[in-house]
Amino acid sequence: MNSQPKCTDLNYRTGCYSLLLMVLSALLLLSNAQDAAAKPVDQAAVSTSQKQSSAQKDHKVVKKTAFGIYEGQADSHTVEMSVYGEAIALQFDEELEPLISSLDEGEKIAFTYTEQQAGDDPHVMLRELIFIRRIAAGSDLFKI
Numbered sequence: 788m789n790s791q792p793k794c795t796d797l798n799y800r801t802g803c804y805s806l807l808l809m810v811l812s813a814l815l816l817l818s819n820a821q822d823a824a825a826k827p828v829d830q831a832a833v834s835t836s837q838k839q840s841s842a843q844k845d846h847k848v849v850k851k852t853a854f855g856i857y858e859g860q861a862d863s864h865t866v867e868m869s870v871y872g873e874a875i876a877l878q879f880d881e882e883l884e885p886l887i888s889s890l891d892e893g894e895k896i897a898f899t900y901t902e903q904q905a906g907d908d909p910h911v912m913l914r915e916l917i918f919i920r921r922i923a924a925g926s927d928l929f930k931i
């Protein structure tokens with residue numbers, strides 16, 4: 788006689804179904820564990836990208852015009868101006884180089900620049916000079 792169990796045997800089918808159910812449960816638990824381990828990394832990446840995009844939105848470029856005194860060049864692409872007694876540094880590109888090199892220290896000027904927060908510190912500003920002109924001697928535009 789054949790000693791192998793038959794599919795019609797109730798105990799054999801119940802045992803097979805139990806084994807199948809345990810294997811499927813184990814696979815389901817393993818897949819959930821892998822998903823749980825991956826979620827914090829994904830959330831951290833999403834959180835970082837959201838912070839970066841919101842930081843870029845918060846750093847608006849503001850255009851300003853001011854009158855002041857030309858204090859000189861700090862380096863080949865930075866000038867220093869005094870406005871109401873406070874020194875500010877402004878970056879400039881090579882298009883303004885001829886005009887800037889023609890200015891004398893202490894000369895009264897009018898200038899336009901853009902200002903934008905640099906990084907996460909609200910006190911650190913990036914300023915870029917976009918226009919500058921000297922104010923004629925004896926001009927009543929402003930008195931310092």
